[in-house]
Amino acid sequence: MLLTLSSASAQQSGFSLKGVINDESGNGIMASISIHELGIGTLADLDGNFSFKNLRPGSYHLHVTHVGFKSENRNIIIRENDSEVSIKLKESAIELESLTIEANPFKNGPLEQSQTILVLDRDFLERNNGGTFANALEKLPGISTINTGVGIAKPVIRGMSFNRIMINDRGIKQEGQQWGADHGLEIDPFDVDRVEVVKGPASLLYGSDGMAGVINISPPAFKQDNEIEASFTSMYRTNNDMLSNSLAIDGNEGDILFGGRFTAQDFADYRVPATQFNYAGFILPINENRLKNTAGRERHFSAMAGVKKAWGYSTLTVSRFDQEAGIFAGAVGVPNSYNLRHDGDHRNIDVPRQSNQHLKVLWNNSILLGSHWLELDLGYQKNERREFSRPHTQEVGPDNPFGNLALSLTLDVFTANARINKQHGDKGQSIIGFNTQYSENQQSGFEFLLPNFQSFQGGAFYFREYRYSDKLIFNAGARLDGAYHDIQEHLQPIFERLRPTGDMDQRNPDIQRQFFNASASTGLSWVFKENFNLKLNLGSAYRIPTPIELSSNGVHHGNFRHEVGNANLDRERSYQADMNFAYSKKNFLITVSPFFGYYDSYIYLSPAARFSPLPGSSIIWEYRQNNAIFTGGELRTTFHPIKSLSLSLGTEYVYNRNLDTGLPLPLTPPFSILSGLEYKVPQITQVIENLYLFVEIRKAADQNRVDRNERITEGYTLLEAGLGGDFQIAKQEVKFQVSGQNLTNAVYFNHLSRYRLLNLPEQGRNISFSLKIPLQVRNRN
Template identity: 25%
Template structure:
């Protein structure tokens, strides 16, 4: 009887279980925005309080949901939340959703200078975002030039069209940290004529932090950070996609071509890109073709990423190869035509042969040039642990730089240095506690620089070890978002005695050991630790969804770079003899930022003001003798000695972007950037007065305005064509570092540009190409930028046409075509 009862009970139990299981239903679907699959979209079932996120292909799934009526919410930072009611009855239910991206960039998500992906509106630190679409619509010869045109407050020191060194609010060189996909860029960036070794066609987005970011990155982020983010594929599984880009620029005949391919298979994403660019000398109406400004550049990159439930891992490599001529500005005193160096011993810079006209438009690279190679291999991974995650980045880089400056022995490098760097970065995002998001991190690098078979040695062979640890946290209190943290750094730099001598066969310099009979100790041994304490505290007050106020105070830190403490020799590419100072202390700054941002129905308004006080500021100054005459150590080359003092920079950026809701085809964008740099060296000020009052390399007041008309629909084969007109208005720069003729007054100027473009569609509605036509400097204005180093390439006290130095590029017409594959 008992067995019979047990049997009945078992049958009833199994029947109930089967009935319950039969009611468990799967809900699946895909989330897109404008037809493009979207990753990391939050999907929540309200009544059950269950939530998931979309994967790399935009797919999501809920398993074992009971039948019933539900409300599903789709949300993510930067998108308009969408609610969808659904009645779940079938065993497998499908729900696909297309969500709308918010127009305001206040809701854009940034990853630079924060502990984890953060809405732009929640970051108290000024951060600007530049998209590939914006970069494509401008004329650029390198990536930094594109960022300068798109982000107020960012400028660049240039040496011809292929060398642009970024400055943020008047600070540059090692004070601006450049990142590639989160990995700090290390490539002899201390030099004037060293550009950024990155493929401009391979970057889909740039994020710019304007202000000290030492808290997250350590030394070299005193002025800010530029993070160049490469393209990451995000489309349907099993497809091969890509693009082919072709660009021609009329001024220097630049021809650029780039092909990129991407493939997604299940959890894996693959990408590949190859690029080539070549150009002859550029032209302006004063100098005609500027000898020594041709270049040839090649880039290659590849990556593979896997996404799993435990997180993701991405491995990538890049290769950069650039042949770039070295301009020196020598020319005939009467005709002002450019001349070339043909001798080593006995060279007279004012008595050289004139460069033939046919060579000025040749794509051949002349014997006096730089050859820069940069190799990068890295892995970035994330491991998820429930409500926390561990992020790890490790990367190896090698920079090979050769500068050939001997016309009689063209294969002999004047400078030949190899820089090897191993970067590491470990961050742990702790579980949220009481609404606080916090991160612990440690990062740094190992670095070694070695000179090879060269004749000039501006810096010693050195070793560097960098380590820093930080804590960062943020929390929201209703309308107020607060974030901040603290960091401690240590940098160790050392080198052994470095001796030079003379090669008896060539008469050039060479590295020798201490036992050589003509050994001269150029760099005595050095061993020192630098320590830095940095941090920040800021808040964002959301007065409303469309109006907010930001305030931030940050202390930055920067250890002196190798040239500032160790240089003692000629840098052939810069035509400068640098003299360092081994007693320099680290730089520290304290910067205050206040910003007001409004996103109105018909306009976006932003005002950011800053004040930056720097201790131990290091800068270049020409070296003169007791009579005030320039000191010449190497004939035909300037001599600069580094100085250190207190400094202050202050200024503002204003943006007013008008886009009437009733006139969606019209946009009118305006920006203003203003910065003043004051030298606080009291001894110099008392002795020299106004000549020493200001800092070098401070950009003048600049205003940019653009009016753009964009069709809101397809017209025949043309998909949303646009036409735009813009102007750049630069004021006189009469606040310059005049001591020892380091800098001079620069006249203001206005440049006018215009462009048009459109997507081209086939009869089936498929986009077959995008076309961009842009003309910069329409009226062929002769001008000199205050941050143009070529302005000071002059060897005569007077000239027949009253012009001194080399002028910037003249009119330039660009044709760009992007063909999807």
């Protein structure tokens, strides 16, 4: 198909698009202009003129960006002739306003999208790299993380996580046992060029797992013809002696695209500002202020190859993420002074530990069919998760074939997504699409948590955008979804003092469940005055119960509890309202984003009134369903009193309530405020350029609203500061940053940390050093 399209493209003579970019005074701007569907871009000249040649007839989305100005997006239709366009950019000191939004299906900018979307570029991600991809998102209001130590983190949006948040990497949903709080995201933080966080109900376009929000991860933009670039990044963190190195290359030779990256991270046991902790009334030691067996290592590689032509592009990406991470010695079983003794090496990875490997093969296509665009994404993922610990005598026999392999889960996932975009002239656009996914899980090891299963789910949707005027835009859509789970029975042999008793314990029966449901949403974006923008989104979404919620029955060591599924769980339905009010001027921006959601048959884990018969556990936690509400909001503001000084403030609050028990839901983030100051130092030497200084203070309130048997967590204050910039070594540019986290070495507890259950404080003072060396291997000019 691609060869045929390429041949047809070569036989057609293309048309040109010319234009000029000016400021409000009519002066030309050397802006960056790109055509999203083709992945091509150019820079305007000194007078603001630019041109694209050899374009086929069809609809295109033009993105225009320049530092110090608001981004601009235009829908361009190329017919059987050349076209011209004139665009004026408005000045803005707000850096985020120079970024375009591409997460919405139309790729047409922030005005048309009714949902609350936050856009992060590579500069932001590199500046806030905390060792994991999820930790870099914590600087956004409404985003938190559930942590297990330092190397394992997963995002929380407005108090929801796990299977209610969808992570899309290059258009394919990331699948990696995301139901577990101790299961991190197998994503290299250095291999992320751009992130778009969609808050609120996004199930309509992405599937039922997008009930709370979606995080879209985008690769770097394609290089232009005969352009090759490389970069080397190195980072060191003092708290756990983490050393990270990442090497990348991207290029384009005659419209043949290629790229690759290799990243290695190694870290030791991390430090806490404490020498002991209290667990179940016992005072236990923390030797040398380090949590024993929290060291780890990560390796990641990715390779991309593809072709870019007038009909669009097609790329194939293969990546593999490999992680070995220790689990604090007191996290499995009951902690005691013996297993917490220092073993003489802060970098070794002993049992208990986890090993995670994630293989992805992604085929992404954007193809011009007549005047419409077809986006086709196909993916295969293989996630292998293994947990190692020493078995109890009740778990194995004398001929134990598993050794220390407590649990092995191998998940194979095949995904196919397709969307067709249709332009309706000046009255907007529409999109029709479908998503399908087939999953197969295989378990092994001497412990049991999740059985073997096969799952198939898919859905089709239609979404329409109607442009009433340039300042008032509506959208609405509907979706149908179905799913089928086939879960196999699991029988576990019972041993007593390493001898088989001959009895079998049925951990779960055969379960076959099928689901079918519909969802819908509508929204608007209204600019009712020049600087005011009101966005409102209403939606009803649903979520399919997962196999872990239907059939689990075992000790989940990362959560320190025996979890039991419920084969009779029904679908989860939500009714949500999300609003975003923004006021922006040249040097000031404020956004307020309240939300409300009513959840019918909300699925959650709750402690039961009985103890677990399994070793290494305490009481049983069961999956239940009750009606619940979630409400709250975020506020974000940025102010530039002078051009070089930026003041920022972000706040977030989540309130939820179980309507049947009258109690809050577990793992709810506390109210918090993040305030920051950044100063861009005027250039005083030819050696150092773009120097900046920043200070940030995070204030988290007490979390007194907790579920039954959930601990109250005291509030805390954290201080972070740093500086960065560019300097020249000979003719080579080097970007650097030095920053410090928890500079006061405060003793505090993160309410969402899984080690909070052991009364373990978070990591102490940390100083980060990072260097990035961009290399221009070949310039197209």
